[in-house]
Amino acid sequence: MKATIPVNSEPVQKQSEMLGLLSSTQSIVKEAVQRLGYKDDMYELLKEPLRIIKVRIPVRMDDGSMKIFTGYRSQHNDAVGPTKGGVRFHPEVDEEEVKALSMWMSLKCGIFDLPYGGGKGGIVCDPRHMSFHELERLSRGYVRAISQIVGPTKDIPAPDVFTNPQIMAWMMDEYSRIQEFDSPGFITGKPLVLGGSQGRETATARGVTICIEEAAKRKGIRLHEARVIIQGFGNAGSYISKFMKDAGAKVVGISDAYGALYEPEGLDIDYLLDRRDSFGTVTNLFTNTITNQELLGKECEILVPAAISNQITRENAEHIQAEIVVEAANGPTTLEATTILAARNVLLVPDVLASSGGVTVSYFEWVQNNQGYYWTEEEVAQKLRSKIVESFDNVFSTAQRHQIDMRLAAYMVGIRRMAEASRFRGWV
Numbered sequence: 001m002k003a004t005i006p007v008n009s010e011p012v013q014k015q016s017e018m019l020g021l022l023s024s025t026q027s028i029v030k031e032a033v034q035r036l037g038y039k040d041d042m043y044e045l046l047k048e049p050l051r052i053i054k055v056r057i058p059v060r061m062d063d064g065s066m067k068i069f070t071g072y073r074s075q076h077n078d079a080v081g082p083t084k085g086g087v088r089f090h091p092e093v094d095e096e097e098v099k100a101l102s103m104w105m106s107l108k109c110g111i112f113d114l115p116y117g118g119g120k121g122g123i124v125c126d127p128r129h130m131s132f133h134e135l136e137r138l139s140r141g142y143v144r145a146i147s148q149i150v151g152p153t154k155d156i157p158a159p160d161v162f163t164n165p166q167i168m169a170w171m172m173d174e175y176s177r178i179q180e181f182d183s184p185g186f187i188t189g190k191p192l193v194l195g196g197s198q199g200r201e202t203a204t205a206r207g208v209t210i211c212i213e214e215a216a217k218r219k220g221i222r223l224h225e226a227r228v229i230i231q232g233f234g235n236a237g238s239y240i241s242k243f244m245k246d247a248g249a250k251v252v253g254i255s256d257a258y259g260a261l262y263e264p265e266g267l268d269i270d271y272l273l274d275r276r277d278s279f280g281t282v283t284n285l286f287t288n289t290i291t292n293q294e295l296l297g298k299e300c301e302i303l304v305p306a307a308i309s310n311q312i313t314r315e316n317a318e319h320i321q322a323e324i325v326v327e328a329a330n331g332p333t334t335l336e337a338t339t340i341l342a343a344r345n346v347l348l349v350p351d352v353l354a355s356s357g358g359v360t361v362s363y364f365e366w367v368q369n370n371q372g373y374y375w376t377e378e379e380v381a382q383k384l385r386s387k388i389v390e391s392f393d394n395v396f397s398t399a400q401r402h403q404i405d406m407r408l409a410a411y412m413v414g415i416r417r418m419a420e421a422s423r424f425r426g427w428v
C-alpha cells in the first residue's frame, strides 16, 4: 500500500534551478554583515553552517529488500540557542540545499527574535512512492542516525516539504525511546494529542496573510478591493487563498505544478479547495488553463509566489503587474529580479520574513512542551499576529532608514543578534 497520509505539498525546485542558492545567499549575508559594521571574520563565521552531518540509513523495504538512504542535518549557528528547522523528504535533497536552507532558518529566527539558530535536514527519497510502514522505518532510522547531535536543547527538527505530523510523531517516539524519557520538545509540528500546538498547520499561511495586510497598508491598498494571484496550491498556497477570500479580496489566479487558472471576475476558491488532491493538484480538472509563467504577468495588485524557487527572474520581472509581491515560497525571486522590482517601486516582502509563521508557531509549541501548559487557538493566533506585525515593522523601517530593499533589510535584522551573540561568546 502506498502512503496516503496528507503531506506538506509544496514541490521542490529541480537541482539545476538550485545552483547558486548558497552563493547568492552568501552574497547578501556579506553585504548585510558589512552594513552592520562587522569585519570580514564575521562573514567568514556566518557564510557556512558550523556543523553538517551526512548519514546513511538502512531501511528494510516491504518486499524484503534492504535500501540505503542518504540523509543530512545542517546546523548553521548555535550562538543564540539550539538550532531549529524542518526535515524534508525529497529526491532532489542535497548537501548544498540543506546548507543554504539552514542559513535561511538562522535569518528567520533572528528576524522573529526566536531564541534559536538555524538548522535544516533532509533525506533523499520519494515519499510518494513509499508505503506507510517504509516511511515509518525511514523516519526512525534517520533519528537513530542523528540522535547524538539533536535534542530539545541542541537542535529541534520540524516538518518541511513532504513531511507531516505523523512523521514527526514517529521521530519523537524514536527519540524518546533512545533517551528513555518522554521528549515532546525534541520536535515540533506534532499531532495535537502528542503535544502539538493549536494553529501549527495553518501557521505559514497565516503569517503570509498578515504580511500581505501589512504591505497593503503601506501601499494604501484596501484588501477587499484587491485582486490577488497565488502561485502554488500546496499547504501554504491553498490556505492563503482561503484567508484572502475571507478577507474579502478577489483571488483571480491560482496554479499548481501542471498549470494555472486565471479569472478576472474571481475564482471559486471553495470549489478548488474541495477538489485539490493531497499534493495540491487541481488544474488537471480544467481545460482552460494557462502556464505558470503566463499567470505571473497577469493583472493584479498582490502576487504571492507560494510554489518553487526562481520564478520571478530577470526575464519576467519587467512584466509583473502587481504592486506587492509577498514570497511565501523559499527563494522565488532571483537577486536580479529583486533589483528590477525595487526600481519599479514594487514592494517585495522577502521569504525569510513572509514564510516564518511556521517556525514561529513551532517555537510556541516548544515553549508549551517545556512548560507543560497549552494555549488556545486564539492565544496562539494573537501571539503569532503580534510577532509578525512587529517583525514586519522592524524590517520595513530598516529598509526605509537605509534606503535599501526589504530583502537586504531582512538579512540585516536577521543577522544582528546572531552576530552579537557570536561576538560575546568569543567566536570572532
Ligand code: GLU
Residues within 6 Å of the ligand: 084, 085, 086, 087, 108, 156, 157, 158, 159, 160, 161, 188, 189, 355, 356, 358, 359, 360, 362
Ligand atoms: N520547515 C519550516 C520552515 O522552513 C518550519 C520550520 C520549523 O517549524 O522549525 O520555516
